[in-house]
Amino acid sequence: MTDQVDDDLDSAAVTGSSAVGRRGGFPKLRMQAADTGPDFGPFIEAMRTLQDLAVSVDAPDEVYGAALSHAQAMIDLLDPYRAPEGESPAGRVLDLPGRGSLLMVPWQVEYFGPDLVRSRGSFRRYHVGGNNAVHGGVIPLLFDEMFGFTSFMAKRSVSRTGYLHVNYRKVTPIDTPLVVESRVDRIEGRKTFVVAELRDEDGTLLADAEGLMIKLLPGQP
Incomplete structure (x- = not known):
């Protein structure tokens, strides 16, 4: 991630009375890289591996019982540290795959500009829909994330997805290096x-996709 990208994200911090008009009904969150210690990245990667295992293991019931005990211990450990949206680091660690969010596919943006957004990565066992192919519902998640980045880098204010159309051209495999590129096709008023x-x-x-991002009006959530 480049310094320019960090600067662009920092510039999304909106304060003052004009914020509602520029950000719709979104709260005034500062969209900048989270300040995390060295263990956050490995923690997220370990959680991704647990997701892979949760959908792939065939273990004796006593193993599930032991794993449940460990999972409950983790819940008890982490629960006191719940943070509001915009304060938790997940989704705001720009140097981690998926920005450190388990919801996002673990891809890394390698180019981030007003003309193009490019990201590289691979899908994992957790994303399988059948026969080692990526679930058809996961691919739109990747595209939607890219469309949000692309709209933002085109200097459009906060927008919502109006529609997302995906064409599945070939089977998308897991555990295979892939690249996705996104760009603005045209702008019509509030529509990107x-x-x-x-x-x-x-x-x-x-696969390829087209989508519509619509700038929020004042007060729109």
Whole structure:
């Protein structure tokens, strides 16, 4: 992630009476990199591995019981530290795959500019829909994340997804390096039309998408 990207994200901090008009009904959160210690990244990666295991293991019931005890211990350990949206680091650690959010696919943005957003990564066992292929519902999540980035880098104020159309061209495999690129196609008033393509390292098109991002009006959530 470049310093320019950090500066652009920092510039999204909105204060003053004009904030509602520029951000709709969104709270005045400061969209900047979270300040985390060295253990947060490995913690998120361990949690991703647990997600992979949760959908792939076939263990004796006593193993599930022991794992449940460990999981409950983790819940008890972490629960006192719940933080409001915008204060927890998940989703705000720009140097981690998926920005450190378990909801996002664990991809890393490598180029982030007004003309193009590019991200690289691979899908994991957790994302399987069947026969080692990525679940069809996960791919739109990747595209939607890219569309949000792309709209933001095009200097559009906070927007919501109006629609997202995906064309599945080929089966998308797990555990395979892939790249996705997204760009603004055109702008019409409050509407930002965005397009994206998902390819493997050989350039084979796996899926493409088009979407509509709509700038929020004052007070819109």
